[in-house]
Amino acid sequence: MELRQLEYLVAVADEGGFTRAAERLHVAQPGVSAQIKQLERELGQPLFDRSARAVRLTEAGEAVLPYARAALDAVSGARLAVQERTALVRGRVAIGTVTSLGADMDVPGLLAAFHDAHPGVEITLGEDTSDRLLAGLLDGRYDLAFAGLAGDAPPGIGTQTVIDTALVAAVAPGDPLAAKASMPLRALTGRPLITLPHGTGIRAAVDAACAAAGFRPRIAFEAGNPEVLALLAARGLGIALLPAALATAHPGLHAIALTRPTPRSRLALAWRTNAPASPAARVFTRHARTFLATHAGAST
Numbered sequence: 001m002e003l004r005q006l007e008y009l010v011a012v013a014d015e016g017g018f019t020r021a022a023e024r025l026h027v028a029q030p031g032v033s034a035q036i037k038q039l040e041r042e043l044g045q046p047l048f049d050r051s052a053r054a055v056r057l058t059e060a061g062e063a064v065l066p067y068a069r070a071a072l073d074a075v076s077g078a079r080l081a082v083q084e085r086t087a088l089v090r091g092r093v094a095i096g097t098v099t100s101l102g103a104d105m106d107v108p109g110l111l112a113a114f115h116d117a118h119p120g121v122e123i124t125l126g127e128d129t130s131d132r133l134l135a136g137l138l139d140g141r142y143d144l145a146f147a148g149l150a151g152d153a154p155p156g157i158g159t160q161t162v163i164d165t166a167l168v169a170a171v172a173p174g175d176p177l178a179a180k181a182s183m184p185l186r187a188l189t190g191r192p193l194i195t196l197p198h199g200t201g202i203r204a205a206v207d208a209a210c211a212a213a214g215f216r217p218r219i220a221f222e223a224g225n226p227e228v229l230a231l232l233a234a235r236g237l238g239i240a241l242l243p244a245a246l247a248t249a250h251p252g253l254h255a256i257a258l259t260r261p262t263p264r265s266r267l268a269l270a271w272r273t274n275a276p277a278s279p280a281a282r283v284f285t286r287h288a289r290t291f292l293a294t295h296a297g298a299s300t
Helices: 003-015 018-025 029-043 059-085 107-117 130-138 201-213 226-234 244-249 279-292
Strands: 091-098 121-128 144-149 157-171 182-184 192-195 218-222 239-243 254-259 264-272
Touching: 003 018, 003 029, 003 059, 018 029, 091 107, 091 130, 091 279, 107 121, 107 279, 121 130, 121 279, 130 144, 130 157, 130 264, 144 201, 144 279, 157 201, 157 226, 157 244, 157 279, 192 201, 192 226, 201 239, 201 264, 226 239, 226 244, 239 244, 244 254, 264 279
Parallel strands: 091 121, 091 144, 182 254, 192 218, 192 239
Antiparallel strands: 144 264, 157 239, 157 254, 157 264
16 A cells, blocks of 8 residues: 555545546546555455446545545654754645634734745635534544534544634614513524524524523524624514624614523634644644734634
């Protein structure tokens, strides 16, 4: 078994096909196919199902993929460890972030400051829901992620809380509830609610709090951006469940504190703990913690 074969395996799995994997690796497609077939013969099992239009991993392939990523990470880490010892940090750091990250959370500033300090490190940035970001940390697609959480992170993931915020009910000034300063969460039973979709930290917090209050929320509208939720509520289309800071700052909304229970969501910097981090990822983590200690404000 060769590292090149493992690199080809990861590329085909990521790209969903041999042609795109070859383009990513800057090699000929037949060479990729031949190396994968050789690896399959060595392991005694097919790693990809080639019968469908898109190439998919078999069960054996799914089992092998994390080990392939770990082996490649280990080799890259060994090289980077030497570079780090001589202050020549190089490599690649893959960062993920929730799509609803607020403008006050200065991720561009964070990345720019790191790039200035470590120009030899390639940085990539991807957006997704919190659930998929956490899954990406576990399977090695991301080194770190800014993810929204309603409770504890899954096993194998460490976190540092960036923001912990209460969620409030936000209504248009003409809504009958606009006279209230606070109310129990159960008062929302049967009311049309506006919130983020499943897979986000805020939605997980809403669903968990409503379940604890003994009712199932009636979701009228979903959107991936909290600002859109605020605009929908301001138009009188329902009650938006938003971070308190966003709701109180919006001129077209009245914010109502929720009690018994109070839904809470937090934004966390997350990383995997079930595999060693590369030197570049370790340096970025230290940089991010220092940067975040002096910056505040975001939505999850």
